[in-house]
Amino acid sequence: MAVATPPYASDALSEGTVDAVVIGGGAAGLNGALVLARSRRSVVVIDGGSPRNAPAEAV
């Protein structure tokens, strides 16, 4: 896996217990986290910063 390079953003991890941890912040992971959040679940997304479509300028 490629190493993440700026620009990228990272929030501090929650200190408490969360309902779900999503590994991977690509399209699939973000969509899963969005659905969970809309269901009022607390979610942490952990991403390595190397999405498959990185060469694309926009989605």
Ligand SMILES: Cc1cc2nc3c(=O)[nH]c(=O)nc-3n(C[C@H](O)[C@H](O)[C@H](O)COP(=O)(O)OP(=O)(O)OC[C@H]3O[C@@H](n4cnc5c(N)ncnc54)[C@H](O)[C@@H]3O)c2cc1C
């Ligand atoms: C060159 C290219 C251009 C593309 N352009 C388009 C486009 O214009 N429009 C379109 O609809 N689709 C496009 N696609 C297809 C699209 O990129 C994929 O379908 C989509 O990215 C798949 O999403 P995903 O979440 O499954 O995987 P990914 O996008 O690969 O995301 C997976 C994420 O999980 C992270 N990850 C994996 N393992 C770990 C781990 N152990 N710990 C932490 N993080 C981890 C990775 O760093 C990555 O960020 C393109 C694909 C390529 C290759």
